[in-house]
Amino acid sequence: MHDSAIPQNMETPLIRPExxxxxxxxxxxxxxxxxxxxxxxxxxAASLESLGFRVRLNDRIYxxxxxxxxPDEDRAEELMHTFEDPDVHAIVALRGGYGCSRLIPLLxxxxxxxxxxxxxxxxxxxxxxxxxxxxxxxxTFHGPVAMSAALADPESDxxxxxxxxxxxxxxxxxxxxxxxxxxTRGSSEGELLGGCLSLIAASLATPxxxxxxxxxxxxxxxxxxxxxxxxxxxxxxxxxxxxxxxxVLLGNFQxxxxxxxxxxxxxxxxxxxxxxxxxxxxxxxxxHGPENWVLPLGARVRLDTASCTVSLLxxxxxxxx
Numbered sequence: 001m002h003d004s005a006i007p008q009n010m011e012t013p014l015i016r017p018e019x020x021x022x023x024x025x026x027x028x029x030x031x032x033x034x035x036x037x038x039x040x041x042x043x044x045a046a047s048l049e050s051l052g053f054r055v056r057l058n059d060r061i062y063x064x065x066x067x068x069x070x071p072d073e074d075r076a077e078e079l080m081h082t083f084e085d086p087d088v089h090a091i092v093a094l095r096g097g098y099g100c101s102r103l104i105p106l107l108x109x110x111x112x113x114x115x116x117x118x119x120x121x122x123x124x125x126x127x128x129x130x131x132x133x134x135x136x137x138x139x140t141f142h143g144p145v146a147m148s149a150a151l152a153d154p155e156s157d158x159x160x161x162x163x164x165x166x167x168x169x170x171x172x173x174x175x176x177x178x179x180x181x182x183x184t185r186g187s188s189e190g191e192l193l194g195g196c197l198s199l200i201a202a203s204l205a206t207p208x209x210x211x212x213x214x215x216x217x218x219x220x221x222x223x224x225x226x227x228x229x230x231x232x233x234x235x236x237x238x239x240x241x242x243x244x245x246x247x248v249l250l251g252n253f254q255x256x257x258x259x260x261x262x263x264x265x266x267x268x269x270x271x272x273x274x275x276x277x278x279x280x281x282x283x284x285x286x287x288h289g290p291e292n293w294v295l296p297l298g299a300r301v302r303l304d305t306a307s308c309t310v311s312l313l314x315x316x317x318x319x320x321x
């Protein structure tokens with residue numbers, strides 16, 4: 001079931017999740033693929049506990065049905081029940097892989113709409129980020145899953161950034177990294193939208209399809225050959241999703257170059273996005289790769305190519321407790 005009451009031309013107002021406090025509980029859920037590395041999971045839980053939170057790992061996250069973390073109905077119910085649970089204050093996905101799109105017909109909007117909480121994941125979780133924004137207006141967090149090395153063995157500056165995003169409504173960072181480059185100059189502001197390119201392309205003509213007008217589009221991906229990157233971006237272009245963007249931010253495109261053809265993927269991306277005539281910043285350390293800096297999807301952000309910075313312009317959490 002999806003929420004068909006939202007007119008196609010109307011944007012759902014933004015809702016910010018409640019800021020975390022010391023001792024709050026973070027639950028790990030498994031809406032997509034099955035567990036592959038328990039050691040990483042336990043180290044990630046320890047990383048979150050070191051920030052002052054409790055971490056809940058229930059037995060269901062260890063389920064496996066072929067390439068899924070258990071039956072669709074069980075994964076959908078786990079997701080809805082965890083958002084409903086008053087003892088849980090934030091939710092982190094176990095891993096990506098595949099499976100989130102199969103949950104969309106099973107989600108019951110009335111069980112979720114008024115239960116916005118911090119939700120973090122990437123890769124296949126892009127589908128849920130898009131769904132939550134489109135139908136409920138939630139700000140969510142594109143960042144490491146519980147099985148990723150970026151959370152199991154994090155750098156201290158990345159964890160400090162994560163902690164402040166989740167706990168401090170006054171935290172408005174201007175992020176810049178040595179590897180970042182400018183492809184198209186200018187500055188622009190807009191709501192940050194995006195995630196994994198292949199999942200965004202797959203969202204077209206589904207209940208998760210995003211509105212992209214005046215948005216800053218963040219894209220990343222893993223293991224997609226240049227012609228596939230071309231095909232997906234061209235699909236978005238033909239669907240009218242790229243023509244009215246405010247700007248583009250590209251993250252990691254890990255393992256996308258064919259053998260012996262270094263930077264071929266980058267050349268493909270550049271050929272298409274430079275034609276959009278909007279500010280473009282690339283090589284932001286987020287997505288598939290050794291670094292995965294957290295980005296608040298739905299929050300208003302500024303891209304400034306002169307300083308090569310990505311600046312958060314408004315709080316992504318609120319304090320009411």
